[in-house]
Amino acid sequence: MKTSTRPSRRRPADVLPGVHGTARVDRRVASLLPRLRPGDIAVLDALDLDRQTAQALIDARVSAVVDASELISGRYPNLGPDLLAEAGVLLVDGIGAGGLAAVKDGSQVRVHEGQVYAGERAVASGRQLTHDAIATEMTAARQGMVSQLQSFTHNASEFLRREQDLLLHGLGLPSVSTSMTGRPVVVVSDARVMAAQHKRLRPFLREQDPVIVAVDEGADALVKAGVRPHVVMVTALAEPPSAKALRGARDVVVVVEPGAATGVVERLERLGVRCVVFETTATAEDAALLLADAQDPRVIITVGARASLEEFLDRGRSGLASTYLTRLKVARIVDSSAVPMLYSGKVRPRHLLLALLVCLAVVAAAVATTPVGQEWAQDAWTWLSDALADLWSQVS
Known part of the structure; x- marks a missing residue:
């Protein structure tokens, strides 16, 4: 009797759930940052990730951050994890020194529900930090200040x-x-x-x-x-x-x-x-x-x-x-x-000109309310009318 040779129904790696990417592994953050490329998964060892490091990871456009230590230890409300979460970066911490050693630098890995997979095998396990978990831990961490x-x-x-x-x-x-x-x-x-x-x-x-x-x-x-x-x-x-x-x-x-x-x-x-x-x-x-x-x-x-x-x-x-x-x-x-x-800036010539024009307008309005001012205004209007009439006669 022939045995069945039907192909396996394994799902391809690219449709498995989670975040896929190239693992960049280094215990020292300063050495890791220059090597990161968009879409990489940063695997590091940083207790209480600070804001500056988090922003550098965001600028490198990593897809996930996996930490051997605790991203939030509770000593004080460090600002890094919340910044990363707001940027949509998947966060996993607490994989330990063994997990850090098990993830090979440059290998293709998948991070899903706190697990780090190399192929179909989980090589490291930690805790996935969500927005709600970060908010709760930050509240508790404020007591550590x-x-x-x-x-x-x-x-x-x-x-x-x-x-x-x-x-x-x-x-x-x-x-x-x-x-x-x-x-x-x-x-x-x-x-x-x-x-x-x-x-x-x-x-x-x-x-x-x-x-x-x-x-x-x-x-x-x-x-x-x-x-x-x-x-x-x-x-x-x-x-x-x-x-x-x-x-x-x-x-x-x-x-x-x-x-x-x-x-x-x-x-x-x-x-x-x-x-x-x-x-x-x-x-x-x-x-x-x-x-x-x-x-x-x-x-x-x-x-x-x-x-x-x-x-x-x-x-x-x-x-x-x-x-x-x-x-x-x-x-x-x-x-x-x-x-x-x-500091409101220096006073520019156009500002002085505007102030001068406003002052002249105010003085003219005040003078126009007096009998002498009304006589001046009438004479000025007569002169202007005659000048425009002469100009029109010359043009026509």
């Missing part, structure tokens, strides 16, 4: 111990050719905020001629808006701005931790970009503020700086201490959202 603030004192004192010469005496600041003394300085650290506020800031940028300091991707946002940055601050572990933005700047400053490798300097020099190194454990944004403040500017305007308490805590322990102590050191800071309310 108390303990975060209690531990802050130690972190701040450690940062002050490491950077006391820089914060108290300005030692270690690099020398730049751009002079900021007595001039307004605009520090752009968030490309999205710059794109949203550029129209409102345009009168200030055009009329006050400030020194423009760009931090990382902020340089590309400025170039796109038609503004050339004078100084560009580059984080050593981040993807540098475009060569066009770097070459257009007068000064390029690479921010590295003391004793760390400076391979980014060699890469920039190969592009024909001369740069100086700023060794500090402060963030690039805070380093830009310290660099500007040391030259005694008139005012420092920040574009995209973290302002709320939740955004402040979202920066992580090292960034938290850096930001807090930098804000204590730098007093002349104004957020860009306040500039349109504080």
